Amino acid sequence: MSSALQEQPHEEVAESKSGYAVIAPGHTFASVTDKIASIVLRKRTPFGWFIGVAIGFMIVQMLMLALTWLLLRGTGIWGINVPVGWGFAIINFVWWIGIGHAGTLISAILLLFRQDWRTSINRFAEAMTLFAVACAGIFPLMHTGRPWLAYWMFPYPNTMGLWPQFRSPLIWDVFAVSTYASVSAMFWFVGLIPDLATFRDRAKNRFVRMIYGLGAMGWRGSARHWHRYETAYLILAGLSTPLVLSVHTIVSFDFAVSIVPGWHATIFPPYFVAGAIYAGFAMVLTLLIPIRKFYGLEDFITMRHIHNCAKVMLATGLIVFYGYVMEAFFGWYSANTYERYMIYNRMTGPYAFVYWLLIMCNGVVPQLLWSYRVRENLLALFGIAMVVNVGMWLERFVIVVTSLHRDYLPSSWGNYMPTIWDWATFVGTIGLFITLIFVFLRLLPMISIFEVRTLLPEAQVREETMPTTTTVAPAPAAGD
Amino acid sequence: MTNEDLLQNDDRPIYGLMAEFDTPTEVVNGARRAHDAGYRQMDAFSPFPIHELTEAVGAKKTRLPLLVFFGGLVGCVGGFLMQAYMMAVDYPLNVGGRPLVSIPSFIPVTFECTVLLAATTAVVSMIVLNGLPRPYHPVFNVPRFDLASRNRFFLLIESTDPKFNRDETRLFLRSLNSREVSDVDY
Known part of the structure; x- marks a missing residue:
């Protein structure tokens, strides 16, 4: 493997076919199973895990504090006011939802395209999706001001005789995000069933076996069951693919359907979807690079995966950057006073530094990914992924704040500054995310074991030249 | 329990007979030959989906x-x-x-x-x-069946099959180059 790289150290060619495999050579069904299962089914929890959870859990306490204060005092503790009524809540909501999208892309879209490198990272990415959506959901819920009445957004027969307003993108969003969360959770659970059966069969402790056995629901790997299972899994992938595109499209409708300069743009849906995948892959790399090292999973999450994630990031990053260029172009080409002023103000106004930082983070820095050597360097990749995480957050800040803070009438202009409670809530959800990821790593298989088995060469059925009916001599016994 | 232990009390009703294989190719060939030999009430178990196996056990298209x-x-x-x-x-x-x-x-x-x-x-x-959730199933009585979720492949011929004959079927399953053939108790 490495010799091929030394011969062609330059770009693309070296790695695409002859370079890194999706799984290190020398593995068997048993070794794959035991390695992945041992991360969970071991007696001793690694010390580093406790440190990670402790840090995450401490930050969750800050989230709890911030939310409690919010419920006591109302959204006035945040920096939002007229004209910037959306602020951090919507910035963070869009940021988190976007991060989730990479999980569905990896698990569903790459499955349909038969990309075998998705196999060892899809479980983890789907978990990331679920936790990111959970973090995202907190923000609009709290932003309603009276979250205990949030169920009013669902159409249920009520004594007020009222229904939700279905012509509003905000109600579309309720349906899109709740559908997305439900379907992602089902997809994830279906993927887990055979692996939970493996855990049930491998666990030594009776209680542990019962818990995983409950989840596995008596799965026994019957050929007939696998048939329905695969059919259902493929259909779910087929359904998730338009779903994931629809979710961020509808999130972008929250902006694009309004008539606010800077929001009312037809490019928003594709540009939001690309941005979501971009942010999601950045988060996948941010998490995978340390986790693969910490758990010694280099055999399953190979440099091939890392390279491919980086390439998807580069491609979607270019689409996003095209979106920024087009926004500026539309502003100028519209010949509309407000649109032109919006883009001018975005580049030179009070939040200009955020805009240029965004261009730096999302437009300039990711260009390093063109280089094969940068993609080989895990530290550099981790750094770039972090920069992109920040960049995508800044993008939503720019979209939400710079579009709102200059209203049509100069008398209603204002500025937006986040308060300490805004920051505490935002950082708090990062803590929640970290905690959930660590709990997941400890309790469930972070790599889909049964799908990794199919990657092994011996998983292929070798067809005999004269099949079945003729009297074939039995194949040579397998050495034991 | 070894086969010899199981052979001694041959009169107990059993759910079927199960052969264990090392590789996907062996279990698929085994299932095909069982089908050719006229067995229909059979099933196979594998740690990952195998398309050929689904066809070999004669599974119908799913609704x-x-x-x-x-x-x-x-x-x-x-x-x-x-x-x-x-x-x-x-x-x-x-x-x-x-x-x-x-x-x-x-x-x-x-x-x-x-x-x-x-x-x-x-x-x-x-x-x-798929008939799930189903916490109990006779196949789980086979001691080595927990390897079906790890690295082994199993072929089951159920006793309800008209062609099922305990001794003949056992000999047939042995002839498939299987590692081991076990009774599946109820």
């Missing part, structure tokens, strides 16, 4: 996609009619003079309802058609 289609259809029609009923019939709401049944505005929610119901149908039908 699942059809059910999903109907689930999606109900979601689509139901989602649209729900909005039309709420916005135009039960509480007509005029927003900026738009038509009461404003089709373009109703599409996003219609789409989400379609996907939600289709996906739920896919998951529920997969579980129900």
